[in-house]
Amino acid sequence: MAFWLLKTEPSEFSFAELLAQKKAVWDGVTNALALKHIRTMRPGDLALIYHTGDEKACVGIAEIVSPAYADPKETNPKIVVADLKAKRKLLAPVNLATIKADPAFAGWDLLRIGRLSVVPTSEKMFRRIENLAKGSPP
Numbered sequence: 001m002a003f004w005l006l007k008t009e010p011s012e013f014s015f016a017e018l019l020a021q022k023k024a025v026w027d028g029v030t031n032a033l034a035l036k037h038i039r040t041m042r043p044g045d046l047a048l049i050y051h052t053g054d055e056k057a058c059v060g061i062a063e064i065v066s067p068a069y070a071d072p073k074e075t076n077p078k079i080v081v082a083d084l085k086a087k088r089k090l091l092a093p094v095n096l097a098t099i100k101a102d103p104a105f106a107g108w109d110l111l112r113i114g115r116l117s118v119v120p121t122s123e124k125m126f127r128r129i130e131n132l133a134k135g136s137p138p
Contacts (some may be wrong), residue, residue: 003126004047005058005110005119015049016084018086027071027081028111029135039068041082048121048129050110056092057089090133097136102132104128 008014018024024121029035051057063120066083099105105128109119 003121003123005050005121006047007052007117009053010051010055013076017044020054023085025081026084029117034116035080037118038080038082039118041068051060056096059093060089092133094132097134
């Protein structure tokens with residue numbers, strides 16, 4: 001199982017919408033590196049959902065439920081999407097300032113490549129976000 005962080009602008013598609021829909025197509029990604037990451041996703045992988053914009057925080061967890069496939073809305077076969085389903089909302093959002101201040105996240109692509117919308121995440125970092133959401137100390 002692999003772990004990911006998926007960024008979304010909440011005014012375009014929020015975690016609350018994913019919870020309401022239960023399942024959605026993760027689309028709209030055009031960056032070559034982000035598309036490469038989508039191609040490596042497998043059913044059962046877990047993803048942190050990160051709201052960009054004014055929030056800048058991890059807010060929920062989703063599960064990847066399909067391998068990558070060509071986006072049916074695009075003519076370019078290199079543009080791929082994957083299906084995911086909502087798992088649960090985090091008990092509290094974990095904001096970017098908290099992540100930046102925690103040495104556990106040193107070197108994470110979320111911090112190194114800020115505009116990347118699909119970010120590989122180690123299990124250790126994924127679990128650290130879950131613990132921070134529960135209010136657990138370092």
